[in-house]
Every structure is written in C-alpha cells, then in structure tokens.
Amino acid sequence: MLIPLMQSIYKYIFSLLLCLVIYNLQAQDNKVKADTIKTVWLNGVTPFVDFASLISSSISNGETYSMEGGVQVAIKHKYFPVFEIGFAGADKISNNNITFNTNAFFGRVGIDFNLSKTKKDTNPTNNLFFGGIRLGYTNFNYNITNALIKDSYWGGEESLSFNNQNATKIWYELVGGIRVEVFKNIFMGWTVRNKNLLGSDAVGAVFPWYIPGYGINTSSNWTLNYIVGYRF
Amino acid sequence: MKYYFSLILLQILFLVTSCGVDSTCRKDLNVIMGVSFYKKTLSSTTNTYTTTLTSIDSLTVQGIDSLGMPVKHLSSSGVIVDSALYKNVSGVNKISLQLNKSKYATESKYVITYKKKSDTIVIVHNNSDQYLSLECGCIKVHSIDTVIVATKSFNSTKNFIESVKITNHDVNTTNAEHLQIYF
Incomplete structure (x- = not known):
C-alpha cells in the first residue's frame, strides 16, 4: 500500500x-x-532605385528628366540613415520661346524613423511606416537663351542670353511613406517629399528654372518616389 | 489595409500632379517713368513758393528719336504716322512715359506741348537688364541721371516749363512718380 x-x-x-x-x-x-x-543593431543594408522619377521623365517629353537611387541602412529596426544620389536635368522652351537647359548630379543625406509601433516581446516587422528628413545638395551650370526685350514705342528688340551660369543649391526635405517586404529581402514602397529651398535668389539676378534633385525652382515642391530595393 | 494605402497613394498622386507650375507671365514687361505737373505760386504774404499738383489741358507729348525726328509707327491703314504718347488730352496731372530701351540709348527726348507752347525734355539715363523668370524673360530698367529742359529748337529759353525735379532716379516699376514738372 x-x-x-x-x-x-x-x-x-x-x-x-x-x-x-x-x-x-x-x-x-x-x-x-x-x-x-x-x-543586433544593424538589420541590413538596402540599395534601391526610384521608378517614379523614371516614369515622370518618360511622360514629360524631355522637358525634365531625373533618375535616382540610394542606399539605406536599418539600425535596430528604428533608424534608417540613407544616402541618395541621382542625375537630373531639363530642356525647356517657355511660351515666349526662351530656352533653358541644365543637367547635373545631386545628392541627399538623411534619416528615416520607423513610426510603426511594435508590441513588446514580438519580432519587429520589416514592413514599416516612416517619416524622415533629408538634406539635398547640387552644383550645376545652366543656360538661358533668347530672352527678348521689345520696345513697343521707340522700336527695336534685343535678344539676351545667359550661358554657363553656375549655381549651388541646398534644400531640406520632409519625407513620409511606407516600405513593404514583398518577397524575402525585396522591398517596395513610396515616399512623399516636401522640398524646401534654403536661401533665395537675388531680385533681378538670373536664376535657374529647374534645380537637379529639387525640381522646378519654387520655394517649396512636392514630389513622389516609388522605390524598389534589395536588403543585404 | 492595402486598400487604404492604395487610396492614399492615389490621392497623393493627384495632389502632386495637380500642383503644376503656371507658365503664363502675369507681370508688366514695360517699366514706366511717371511725370507729374505742379504749379508754383509765390505767396505775396510769406514771399515763399507753394507747389500744388495741377491738371492741365491741351497736352501733347511726342517722343523724338536720335535723329531729332518724331517717333513714328505704321498705322493699321499702312501709313507711317507720328507716335504721340498723348495727343491733345485734357484734365491730366500725371503722364506715363516709356524711356528708350535700346542698349545703345543714353537719353530719351520728348516734346511736350501745352497750349501751343512746346518744350523739349531730355532724360539722360542708364539702362540695365533685369531677369524676371523663364515665363516673363527680361525687362529693361533705367536709372535717371539728369533732366535737361529746352525749347523745341533746343535754345536755352523755356516756353512753359519752369523747372524739373527728379524725385526718384530708379525707373523699375509702372506706378511710381519719378519727375515733377513745375510751370
């Protein structure tokens, strides 16, 4: 028992x-x-190319063109430092037959922040919603030709050209977007950018119509990127 | 979730593509020299001059070219006629004159006729180019150096203009006063 x-x-x-x-x-x-x-603080390095700039270049009839790509590093699934480089230009004829042309390389550095909240004790996802900032830089030459000044009373006209004008432009960008891992290590996503020029042109001075990497020379610009990248 | 992302993306695409840059020039490409007429009156009590903006009648203003001939243009009927800027107008206290834009021009001459008396004013000025934009191109702006008043035959006697005062040397807008003519 x-x-x-x-x-x-x-x-x-x-x-x-x-x-x-x-x-x-x-x-x-x-x-x-x-x-x-x-x-593990380094979660991968992702080279990427932008397809939106290629598509917009193809539909602008050569008036403006741009191609760009970059490399982004993922740190702790939270911070994404990025370096972007590209080549852009413009061949524009205005309504009054003034021509403008330029092309140059441009570069941007910045960082994205993961805005998606992940629960504790769960593996972080590779899909993210992010916001970030960029600082852009370009140095380029441009030509403006055939700017006519007509004198309606005294008669006569004068054609002015401004060739090999040099400009250096710096701007900052506020960005937001999403990245999705569509296949293993292959990422796609879009980014909306609000670009703002630092500094302004002097009144009366010649200034470029288009800035490579920034777009049409207004104080603020909106652009869209659609990127595809591979994470190593 | 994907549906909402697609919807947002589509809206942003519309937003980005709809923010095109207006390619029409909406600025005035002619800068104008503004000239006002003032009457100078001597006060018998204080023995000082007072000036008052005055409207005048029967006013004609005609540009004179570098050869001393009236500026002409081809009329709609194909006849070459004098290009008077103002022709026998009444009740005006301010006139707008276009200075010569030629890069070789250093002066612009006008014959001002008032009540059948004519004086010539010679505006000595420098021209420079000012870039506006790709849509608008350039404009010519002027800097007035001196103003000389003479009779139509360029002798030193003046007919009705007593003096001319430059109030603004820079001619770069369309609505400023640059000269005051006293008579």
Whole structure:
C-alpha cells in the first residue's frame, strides 16, 4: 500500500522537476533570443532605385528628366540613415520661346524613423511606416537663351542670353511613406517629399528654372518616389 | 489595409500632379517713368513758393528719336504716322512715359506741348537688364541721371516749363512718380 503511494509521489516529484527544468531551459533560450535581438543593431543594408522619377521623365517629353537611387541602412529596426544620389536635368522652351537647359548630379543625406509601433516581446516587422528628413545638395551650370526685350514705342528688340551660369543649391526635405517586404529581402514602397529651398535668389539676378534633385525652382515642391530595393 | 494605402497613394498622386507650375507671365514687361505737373505760386504774404499738383489741358507729348525726328509707327491703314504718347488730352496731372530701351540709348527726348507752347525734355539715363523668370524673360530698367529742359529748337529759353525735379532716379516699376514738372 505504501510502496505504490511512494511510487506515485516519486513520479509526481520527477514530473514536476522535469517541468521546471524544461521551463528553465526555455526561459534561458528566450533570454538568449532576447539578448540576440538587443545586440543586433544593424538589420541590413538596402540599395534601391526610384521608378517614379523614371516614369515622370518618360511622360514629360524631355522637358525634365531625373533618375535616382540610394542606399539605406536599418539600425535596430528604428533608424534608417540613407544616402541618395541621382542625375537630373531639363530642356525647356517657355511660351515666349526662351530656352533653358541644365543637367547635373545631386545628392541627399538623411534619416528615416520607423513610426510603426511594435508590441513588446514580438519580432519587429520589416514592413514599416516612416517619416524622415533629408538634406539635398547640387552644383550645376545652366543656360538661358533668347530672352527678348521689345520696345513697343521707340522700336527695336534685343535678344539676351545667359550661358554657363553656375549655381549651388541646398534644400531640406520632409519625407513620409511606407516600405513593404514583398518577397524575402525585396522591398517596395513610396515616399512623399516636401522640398524646401534654403536661401533665395537675388531680385533681378538670373536664376535657374529647374534645380537637379529639387525640381522646378519654387520655394517649396512636392514630389513622389516609388522605390524598389534589395536588403543585404 | 492595402486598400487604404492604395487610396492614399492615389490621392497623393493627384495632389502632386495637380500642383503644376503656371507658365503664363502675369507681370508688366514695360517699366514706366511717371511725370507729374505742379504749379508754383509765390505767396505775396510769406514771399515763399507753394507747389500744388495741377491738371492741365491741351497736352501733347511726342517722343523724338536720335535723329531729332518724331517717333513714328505704321498705322493699321499702312501709313507711317507720328507716335504721340498723348495727343491733345485734357484734365491730366500725371503722364506715363516709356524711356528708350535700346542698349545703345543714353537719353530719351520728348516734346511736350501745352497750349501751343512746346518744350523739349531730355532724360539722360542708364539702362540695365533685369531677369524676371523663364515665363516673363527680361525687362529693361533705367536709372535717371539728369533732366535737361529746352525749347523745341533746343535754345536755352523755356516756353512753359519752369523747372524739373527728379524725385526718384530708379525707373523699375509702372506706378511710381519719378519727375515733377513745375510751370
């Protein structure tokens, strides 16, 4: 009578110990995983190209054209420093037959911040909604030709040209958008940019109609990017 | 969720594409020199001159070219006629004159006729180019140096103009006063 009771007690204690050991092992494993997530701060490097600029270039009949790409680094799934580079230009004839042309490389540096909230103790997702900032820079030459001044009373007209004008432009951009991992390590997404020039042109001075990387030379611009990238 | 993202993307696309830049020039491409007429009256009690903006009648203003001939233009009927800026107008206290825009021009001459008396004013000025935009191009702006008043035959006697005062040397707008003519 006593022996089977003792055997049951032993079985119960053994089962309890086994459960505790398994639980402890699992807890250690989770801790190791959690520690691993904490220590991995670099989550990948993503080169990307922008297709929206290529599409808008193809529908603008050569008046403006642009191509750009970049590299973005993912840090702790929160911070995404980015470097963008591109080539853009314009060949424009205005309504009064004044011509403008330019082309140049441009560059931008900045950072995106993951605005998606992830629950604690869950693996961070690779799909994100983000906001960020950029600082853009370009140095370029441009030509303006055939600016006519007509004298309706005294008669005569004068054609003015401004060739090889040089300009350096710096601007900042406020960006927002989404990135989605459509296949493993392949990302697609769009970015809306509000671009704002730093500094302004002197009144009466010649100034460019188009700024590579910025767009048409107004104090503020809106543009859209649609990017495809691969995360290494 | 994807549906909402697509909808937002579509709206943004419409927003971006609808924000096109207006390519029409809406600025005035002619700058104008404003000239006002003032009457100078000597007060017998204080023995000082007072000036009052005065409207005048029977006023004709005609530009004179570098050869000393009236500026002409081809009329709609194909006849070359004198281009009077003002022809026998009445009740005006301010006139607007276009200075010569030629890059070689250093002066603009006008014959001002008032009640059948004519004086010539010679505006000595510098011209420079001012870029507005790709849509508008350039305008010519002027800086008035001096004003010389003479009779139509350029002798030193004046017929009705007593003096001319430059109130603003820079002619770069359409609505400012630059000269005051006293008579």
